[in-house]
Amino acid sequence: MSVLHTVNKSPFERNGLESCLRYVKKGSSVLLIEDGVYGALAGSASSNAVKGAMANVTVYALEADVLARGIKGKLMDGVKLVDYAGFVDLVTKHDTTSAWL
Amino acid sequence: MATKKMLYLNRRAPYGSVYALESLEVVLIGAAFEQDVSLAFIDDGVFQLLKGQNTTAVGMKNFSPTYKALGDYDVRKIYVEKESLEARGLSREDLLDLTYEDENEGYAEKDSIQVVSRTDMAGIIEQNDVVFSF
Numbered sequence: 001m002s003v004l005h006t007v008n009k010s011p012f013e014r015n016g017l018e019s020c021l022r023y024v025k026k027g028s029s030v031l032l033i034e035d036g037v038y039g040a041l042a043g044s045a046s047s048n049a050v051k052g053a054m055a056n057v058t059v060y061a062l063e064a065d066v067l068a069r070g071i072k073g074k075l076m077d078g079v080k081l082v083d084y085a086g087f088v089d090l091v092t093k094h095d096t097t098s099a100w101l
Numbered sequence: 102m103a104t105k106k107m108l109y110l111n112r113r114a115p116y117g118s119v120y121a122l123e124s125l126e127v128v129l130i131g132a133a134f135e136q137d138v139s140l141a142f143i144d145d146g147v148f149q150l151l152k153g154q155n156t157t158a159v160g161m162k163n164f165s166p167t168y169k170a171l172g173d174y175d176v177r178k179i180y181v182e183k184e185s186l187e188a189r190g191l192s193r194e195d196l197l198d199l200t201y202e203d204e205n206e207g208y209a210e211k212d213s214i215q216v217v218s219r220t221d222m223a224g225i226i227e228q229n230d231v232v233f234s235f
Binding site: 008009010012013034035038041042043044045047063064065067068069070071072073074083 | 113114115116117118144145148151152153154155156157158159161163165188189190191195
């Protein structure tokens with residue numbers, strides 16, 4: 001079973017990302033959307049936790065939300081950007097989706 | 102009407118909730134009443150002032166250019182907390198250039214944004230008569 005974990009809150013305001021990263025298993029994916037994309041920032045207070053998780057899972061960020069917030073040039077290496085169609089592909093590629101609201 | 106010192110304290114990121122946009126609208130409306138207005142950006146509020154926002158793909162209004170109008174409304178004191186920037190991997194260079202014209206110095210353009218420490222921010226909050234939280 002593979003799970004697509006979506007996170008939509010800023011890691012600096014809510015602990016959704018932190019909590020999610022404790023439950024991800026190898027082969028699953030994390031998709032950052034809305035304010036969740038701030039979790040992809042390089043050199044921030046949450047970068048190390050995300051970097052650690054990347055050993056087991058792929059971390060994606062929704063490009064439209066990244067662009068809206070002006071942080072495209074500030075993301076950590078290894079984060080993959082997807083568009084809305086890519087979001088749908090990720091949902092279908094995994095067995096289930098878990099939203100960390 | 103006696104002038105009051107008013108501080109707008111912004112702690113939310115733009116777009117994920119309506120707080121940032123609402124704050125900006127209230128500031129612009131309030132500016133018409135010629136009060137002594139300051140803006141403070143702490144926590145995720147610092148994200149509001151990032152350069153290069155482009156909301157085309159999300160289909161929302163990019164209101165970040167509107168901050169540039171604040172100088173024309175005599176809003177000249179914009180404080181951004183250093184610790185909040187650093188925790189997010191950001192620095193002053195990542196923020197919009199916001200300026201006002203100083204009528205006492207031949208209308209020279211001056212920076213409205215001041216990056217201040219958390220300690221200084223605590224003092225700024227204390228100095229105001231009214232704090233509006235967003």
